[in-house]
Amino acid sequence: MRVDTARAVAVDWVRERMRADPSVEGALFSGSTVGLPDDAELPVWSDVDVLLVRDSPGVKVGKFVHRGVLLEVSSVTWAEVGEPEDVLGSWVFAPMFRTDGVIADPSGRLAAVRRRVATGFADPVWVRRRCAGVRRRIEDGLRVLDAGAPLAEQVLAWVFPTSLVAVWPAVAGLVDPTVRRRYVRASEVLAGHGFGGRYPQLLAAVDGGGVGAGRVREHLAGLAVVFDEVARLPREGFAFGADLAVAGRPVVFDGGAALVAAGRHREAMFWVVVTYARCLVVLGAVAPERERALRPGLVAVLADLQVVSAADRRRRADAVLASLPGWQSVVDAIVARAVAG
Known part of the structure; x- marks a missing residue:
């Protein structure tokens, strides 16, 4: 299955979920599909990760098959996401926002984070x-x-x-x-x-x-x-x-x-x-x-x-x-090369 087809199934599921559960205030893609081109093939062993954003903690929905696509759905609170600068400094959250992976965003808060991360990700x-x-x-x-x-x-x-x-x-x-x-x-x-x-x-x-x-x-x-x-x-x-x-x-x-x-x-x-x-x-x-x-x-x-x-x-x-100082030198060199472009 193509990645864009799998994403479309995930988007439909999110829309259905938000209609049934008003506590979900936003959603975005996360995981290995972030940044993949639409025409890439999604292997049968890969899932499509979706993150639901709520004001208060919610139960992890889990991993399940929906219309032929393996979805893994988790929840996070706005407090856990934080402000745009918090996301920029987080190796967990920043990759989710570097590309346009927002699925639903009625308040516009995810879009604001997305704009800030997109411009500052490689700083x-x-x-x-x-x-x-x-x-x-x-x-x-x-x-x-x-x-x-x-x-x-x-x-x-x-x-x-x-x-x-x-x-x-x-x-x-x-x-x-x-x-x-x-x-x-x-x-x-x-x-x-x-x-x-x-x-x-x-x-x-x-x-x-x-x-x-x-x-x-x-x-x-x-x-x-x-x-x-x-x-x-x-x-x-x-x-x-x-x-x-x-x-x-x-x-x-x-x-x-x-x-x-x-x-x-x-x-x-x-x-x-x-x-x-x-x-x-x-x-x-x-x-x-x-x-x-x-x-x-x-x-x-x-x-x-x-x-x-x-x-x-x-x-x-x-x-x-004991090896971390040596790896720090490697990481510093990679950063210098990566941000230079």
């Missing part, structure tokens, strides 16, 4: 501020890892801040860092700015040096069993619960298989470990006996990544923290 002051925000998130996440938390929670607390090192050069290069494919984006940005030789170090920070394609396929097969079990369970209250729904299955497995087929099996392991850990977090809360029974699958993934123990993850985190 080096704001680019550096967004990059500084990424570095702070890495440091804040990796400095304190709770070795007493359940295993799956420990893994998520380690892997996401670690993966933000891949987000950092993407933000510097004015590229939207998507969640699942952030390592692919990082490799492209680093190569494009003459730092391709640094990418193996970046990838090794999460996978310890590499897992073969065959082994990644084995982990995907094992994860499928766990995923399908969790998809049948209640997941309310989990921020990532929608990602574990039946509708989200192609994102994980078709998308993962595509990465492996493209020779990006090491990059695929990032989302394998994330999804495995998320599944076990849900099981630990709603079916503890099944979490214990299925935990060896996650342990096998961690063994291949060489981070089985809390001490292993602490050492890997410390190595990442």
Whole structure:
């Protein structure tokens, strides 16, 4: 399906939602489709992300298929969006407003943010501020890892801040860092700015040096069993619960298989470990006996990544923290080149 066709379906859904729910005061596209040309093909494993804006917090609608399009709908408040300058300094929100991704805006507030971000997005002051925000998130996440938390929670607390090192050069290069494919984006940005030789170090920070394609396929097969079990369970209250729904299955497995087929099996392991850990977090809360029974699958993934123990993850985190000054030099150089144009 073409991107413009998928977007049109999303727009129709938003209009229907706003008619039924007056608390929705605006909407915009977010995620990987932002900035894609209308005639681009949307892979079957990609969803169309939509952000609903409200005055007060709302429940995340989730991931679902609507008229043949996989939508992922989330909510945010006006306070969370902030003023235009807040958005310009946010590596999370700024990419959503750099192009005309506003779907509905009765008050005109989103348009005002959009105009300010569009004109200032590449200003080096704001680019550096967004990059500084990424570095702070890495440091804040990796400095304190709770070795007493359940295993799956420990893994998520380690892997996401670690993966933000891949987000950092993407933000510097004015590229939207998507969640699942952030390592692919990082490799492209680093190569494009003459730092391709640094990418193996970046990838090794999460996978310890590499897992073969065959082994990644084995982990995907094992994860499928766990995923399908969790998809049948209640997941309310989990921020990532929608990602574990039946509708989200192609994102994980078709998308993962595509990465492996493209020779990006090491990059695929990032989302394998994330999804495995998320599944076990849900099981630990709603079916503890099944979490214990299925935990060896996650342990096998961690063994291949060489981070089985809390001490292993602490050492890997410390190595990442020690590498940040070197990455700062790379990021600064990318910013200088990107804003120069």
